[in-house]
Amino acid sequence: MQDGSGRIVVRGLTKNFGHVAAVQNLSFQVEPGSVTGFLGPNGAGKTTTLRMLLGLVNPSSGEATINGQPFHRLGNPGRVVGAVLEAQGFHPKRTAINHLRVYTAAMGLPDQRAMEVLMLVGLGGAANRKAGGFSLGMKQRLALATALLGDPQVLVLDEPANGLDPEGIAWLRTFLKSFAATGRTVLISSHLLAEVEQTIDQVVIVSRGQTVYYGSVEDLRRSQQSRVLVQPADAQALAAALQEAGHTSVTLLPDGRLAVVDATVQQVGDIASKAGIALYGVQEEQADLEQLFFRLTSGQWSAQGYAPPGFDSGQQVSGFGAPQSAPQAPQYGGYPQQQVPQQQAPQYGGYQAAPQFQQPSPYQQQAGYPQQTGGFQQPGLPGAPGVPGAPGVPQQGYPQQAPVDPYQAQYQQQSPYQAPQPTSPYQPPVAAAPTAPVEQPPSALSEEQPTQATTPEVKPVEVAPAPPPPDVPDPTTPDAPASDTTGSDTPASDTPNNEAPGQGSTGEGGKA
Ligand SMILES: Nc1ncnc2c1ncn2[C@@H]1O[C@H](COP(=O)(O)OP(=O)(O)OP(=O)(O)O)[C@@H](O)[C@H]1O
Incomplete structure (x- = not known):
């Protein structure tokens, strides 16, 4: 009825x-x-x-x-x-x-x-x-x-x-x-x-066939957090000072800047000044809805060397950072990034990396700097792996764990698309991070890992369409009756x- x-x-x-x-x-x-x-x-x-x-x-x-x-x-x-x-x-x-x-x-x-x-x-x-x-x-x-x-x-x-x-x-x-x-x-x-x-x-x-967000557009909008991008004279020292002051969501960007999610410009400035660290640029940045959408759905067809415009591959040093979605997916931070001239960029596909971030750090698992383990948890939105809420119907407003489909995963390395590296509207007043080798004290920063999104040299890949399994009709065949097995x-x-x-x-x- x-x-x-x-x-x-x-x-x-x-x-x-x-x-x-x-x-x-x-x-x-x-x-x-x-x-x-x-x-x-x-x-x-x-x-x-x-x-x-x-x-x-x-x-x-x-x-x-x-x-x-x-x-x-x-x-x-x-x-x-x-x-x-x-x-x-x-x-x-x-x-x-x-x-x-x-x-x-x-x-x-x-x-x-x-x-x-x-x-x-x-x-x-x-x-x-x-x-x-x-x-x-x-x-x-x-x-x-x-x-x-x-x-x-x-x-x-x-x-x-x-x-x-x-x-x-x-x-x-x-x-x-x-x-x-x-x-x-x-x-x-x-x-x-x-x-x-x-x-x-x-x-x-x-x-990939599963719900990653279900709720009102308003809630999705509200889930957006601004972050402070700061160019300090000493990124490690500032990260440590921020941590001491209780600001644990700090991400080191490939260009040497820090992205701080849970602090205002004024707080970051005050902490830096107290710690005697010079700042060469501070900027508040608001991620937009489209970027969040990319973040929630990234990975389905991601290929080496490709990142949607406006996404960086910053390495989280504490707290909230880039969601690490499916295996092999580029790690997106959801914010525009600074691009550094090629000749200065031996690492990270065009990004100048400070040498201290190029070696594996013994401090990666240091207390207070939790490592992101996957999923799509967003700031301001309680994470809910699986399906929360009433039986069978997810509660609204929860981003959900993205599935990994082994069949689709095979496409992730096969895309013929090679998109241009993203460029950022943001130009900090001072050029990239220092290049001189620095002796490492115990570090508050975990080191950067090169990601697929920032592979130094991007070569077009010859792609042969993935053959469907023998008993499966070609998914690209338009008509369903034949292809619906x-x-x-x-x-x-x-x-x-x-x-x-x-x-x-x-x-x-x-x-x-
Ligand atoms: N009749 C079919 N036989 C086999 N596979 C199919 C069939 N229809 C869809 N698929 C596969 O199911 C998956 C989901 O396809 P679907 O068309 O539902 O996606 P979509 O979200 O509508 O995509 P798009 O935005 O490109 O239209 C794809 O991998 C597709 O190849």
């Missing part, structure tokens, strides 16, 4: 395509009256999740319900859920209005509804144009119009901003917000937080009664 709530509940949802764990034990809830963003990098499992929600793929385990029911039990699903998985599959010779009339007829709706929805999405003027001549953005609008035909209670859209121009994105934002404001439910996927940041109220961030999934075309209008427009099977 439908509960009529418009609520989407995903509980313990898992989908394996042969050896590919596309979705792993995913749990979240989408409330009516809000727009929820479903975010994650390519291959994170977003589309597979949406397809399970829409009855196009059978879960390996777990469940996804709308109004308390799985999709196939919704009765007239087109009146409950409007969905767009791909803005493709229109008959190229059919006009927009005729495309919609096929669905109004199938759903028992009056013909005039077709024109109404075209007006709603701004395509009234193109009603008699053939869909084959539509731009990508126009196709997105036509797909949305199709999804809206049944005046549904719930909208599920996969990458709806794809192909839209800035005006189209602004229009979509307003449209979705006002749709949700009427008490209805909107779930939209995207791989770009910036694209949907102003549209969404809630966010579910997935990486459960063999149990029912293509949309086999279940006309269950076909939501948006899905009809998307064709069947997998995504391209």
